[in-house]
Amino acid sequence: MTKDVIALTPKMPDTWALLAGLYAGGPGLDVSATADGAVIQLCGHGGRPLVSVEAPVLVQVPGEARRLLGIDVPVPFWWTEARASTAVPEAARLAGSVCGRLNALLGGTTWPSATATTEVVDTDAVAASGADQPAVDVLTDSTAVVLIDRPVVALTSWLSEVLRTTSAAGRALQIVTPPHVRLSCPARTTLAQVPNRWVVQDPACGYYDGLSGAALRWQDGTFTPDLTGDGRATVADAFTSVTPSSERQLIIAFRTLHPADEQLMLGRALEAAWQSLTGTAPAGWGTAEPVNLPWRPRQLTDLARSRVPGPTQLIAIGHPDRPSFATLRVTRTTTGVEEDVHLTLGYSKDETAPLDAIKPLAEALVTDHHLTTMLTSLRQARRDLTTPPHLEAPPIPHSFTLGPKDVRDIGLTHARRPPLDLRPTQLGPAAQPALHYPLGDGAGADHAWTTLRRLAQHLKQA
Incomplete structure (x- = not known):
């Protein structure tokens, strides 16, 4: 379940390289910009965002690719991140083609490596609500839900923009991850702030809060504590059944x-x-x-x-x-x-x-x-x-x-x-x-x- 694809290139993605990447969906897709031009979106019918591509970032600090992605990349390099909407099955392939085309032109590598292609992806997206949000997966009156599956959830400029827009709209931000995902220090600080929440989807025990361990359920458009009959919160077994760290x-x-x-x-x-x-x-x-x-x-x-x-x-x-x-x-x-x-x-x-x-x-x-x-x-x-x-x-x-x-x-x-x-x-x-x-x-x-x-x-x- 890969939603994020990242191109790590030794050369800066210039206008022509970005155009080649954005053409991964063929001529039938529209292009729009958000976050004051810092995020480019490939949109399907009705303006639904399929892939959001962040402005390339020049990384000059050693170890960042290893810390956040688990791979070694020599500095300096350009970090170009594409996020696929989960509402359209073809969107993940489209993000892989966007980044794969950048690597084909500029060298470097793609994370995850298996997603990189240069194919033209045929999409048939339908209009849906939430087109004003940068690749939010579920949008309700009270909550914006984002699904993330990567080694470390980091406070990227994209996530900061999601936080800004959801906060301005009076919504909570809830990030849903598999149990193997971890948070960076800034991401943890952000998700520890009320009303935001880190939701972990565990195959054995369902949903729980990754910071408090409280068992959760989806109710009235948001993840909320799953209370017992007498109103008490319960803690998921997956949260407590671990060996304490020796570090x-x-x-x-x-x-x-x-x-x-x-x-x-x-x-x-x-x-x-x-x-x-x-x-x-x-x-x-x-x-x-x-x-x-x-x-x-x-x-x-x-x-x-x-x-x-x-x-x-x-x-x-x-x-x-x-x-x-x-x-x-x-x-x-x-x-x-x-x-x-x-x-x-x-x-x-x-x-x-x-x-x-x-x-x-x-x-x-x-x-x-x-x-x-x-x-x-x-x-x-x-x-x-x-x-x-x-x-x-x-x-x-x-x-x-x-x-x-x-x-x-x-x-x-x-x-x-x-x-x-x-x-x-x-x-x-x-x-x-x-x-x-x-x-x-x-x-x-x-x-x-x-x-x-x-x-x-x-x-x-x-």
Whole structure:
């Protein structure tokens, strides 16, 4: 059940190559554009989209094809994605012919390889509702349903456009996948937001929520929890009957607040954290997946400036030998420019997470990057940072750092004397210190969460 086909070419698909690809359905199909021209659609009778072809993306970051598709492609390469509508049986063959023709002209490879052809596909599509949506499979008054079957569901520009249009229409986005599919970090964040949902179709137990495990059923045009007679939700057996992962993830969530001036360079705090924990800077950044741009803080800053006063949401990725991924949200506030960073790194059972680097990192962020808060956690989860549709352990707090401004507002004496069996370490200048609180060793979940909760209550009392 392949719905997506991707052409990975060493040369840019120019106008003539794209025309050759779009002619895969013969002269009887219409061509339209959506998403401000970023998506080209091959349409059948009545304007029903059969195949949506995204604008080619130049990927200059190594490892993205391996991370998202499971294949190795040398960089740089052009990523051209075609998505077939499931409403018409011939549409999948049409998408394969579009990408196969691009590869025939430009070289490279097609994913999945078996779908690549150069044949002219005879289609006889009928008009249907939902022609304004980029290849949505089911559209109801409340929900847009998209069927995806690929190794990793990523937050591509196409999926971002689907999310934008469904949200603007007041609908939920529900993505339906087979049980072998996983989510990338940005896709997981998107589908964890209400009212969106990741729906897993399991042959043994039917439909369930891939993040919560709740058994689901189709009712009134949407997937909703399948409640028992007394109104209780049930959890699918497929979600819980798994062996816990022996791999681990280190999660660093921190926030900085910079004075707003022309000399500000965004991304430096994130780069410092990456350098401290991996020994290298990030490999690349972008606004969607695949992450396509080499790491350049100046370009990142220019993009954020161009979007003021609105916020900017960005993603960054590390080198393939050390799985690492981050989201960065830049917001202009009344007091300055805020960077909200969520950095995750993956480790195998034979690797040791660099917990001894956390306190020096916190001090560097306090001294050089205007840190306000930082929370470090550990969790048992996949090294490759993807999310499977199985139960995973929640993160366990390891340490918390409170920046100088909040320490000053709370009061140093009160902040450094919580009613707990711990004593914070003072960081930064003595005149304006930050406080670093150890919360545990990353193993005892109940103790660590209780300690963090009591610490937060103590700090709020001030």
